[in-house]
Amino acid sequence: MLTRALIVVLVILNIGVALWWVLRGEPVSAPPASSAGVAQLEVLPTTQATPASAASPDAASALQDVTPATAPVAQPPVSTAAPPSAVADTPAPTPAASVPAPTPVAAAPAPAAVPAPAQCVSLGPFADRAAAQAAQSRAGNALRGAKLREVADAGATRYRVLLPPAASREEAQATVKRIVAAGVSDYYIIAQGEDTNAIALGQYRNREGADRRLAALSAAGFKATMVASGGDGSAQWWLDATLADGTDAAVARQRSGAAQQRSLECARLR
Incomplete structure (x- = not known):
């Protein structure tokens, strides 16, 4: 009797499992993950597909109600650039005043050397004009602007x-x-x-x-x-001349062979 009862229970269980497999339908694949902030469509479990044209207004409202209330609303990207008006109103930075480069100070020219005053001398006496001319040749470049002068009453x-x-x-x-x-x-x-x-x-x-x-x-x-x-x-002859720069009167006298030298006003040679 007990065995017969177990067999009946097993048959019933098998029938139930078979009915469940027949009635459960095709497995529904999970919807792909949606981006954040986008409303998701949730399918309600039904045993019979309802035609889209026969959907009631309540079903449409139900579809709208499943949208999460707290879904984040996509915000437009915030631009960090200043508005055109702000850019236009912003005064351009004033360039720093250019400072002229300091003008190099030219070195002051060295003062020109002041020439020493001219010195004039009279060399002689010579017995005649030829002797005075020979003395002038011997003196050479020690004398400048030489002139022969005759003294009538020596x-x-x-x-x-x-x-x-x-x-x-x-x-x-x-x-x-x-x-x-x-x-x-x-x-x-x-x-x-x-x-x-x-x-x-x-x-x-x-x-x-x-x-x-x-x-x-x-x-x-x-x-x-x-x-x-x-x-x-x-009569006597004398040789009047201006001494060359850096020449001493005694040196000029020795080179000319004159016996005497006398200072002379240079104005007389002009």
Whole structure:
């Protein structure tokens, strides 16, 4: 009796399993994962497919209700670029004022060397003109602008400086006024003799003093002459010249073979 009951139970179970396999339908594959923020369609389990055209309004509303209420709404991407108006309104940065490069200061030119004043000398005496010319050749480049000068009365003991006689006393007095205005002193008008109305401007015991007086008068614009007296009438020649730069008067005298050297006003060589 018990065995028969177990057989009946097993038959019933087998029938139930067979019915379940027949009625369960095809397995439904899981829907693919959807992107975040997109509503998902959920299929309700039914035993009989319902035609799409026969779907009731309630089914449509049910489909809309299955959309998750908390589904995130896709937000438009936020642009980090400033709006055109903001870009247009933003003032362009003012470029920094260009600072001019400092102008290099040119080095100050070295002051030009001041040339030493010219020195003039008279070398001699020589017995004749040929001897003076030979001395000039021996001196060579130690002398510049050399000139030969003849002294008619070499043995003179006095030298007078005179302005030539004027045509009248009044003319001589007018010349004296010009001499005084030029700052020249030691003068007198000769009143008699062959030098009447001549103006004497000094008497000297040596020729160098007379030469200096002549140079000063020439610089002031007066053409004076020198008159020697007390000599034997013999003539001598002298070599007047400007010393070359860096040349000593003693060296020039030795090279020329002159016995004497005398300082000379360079104005007399012009």
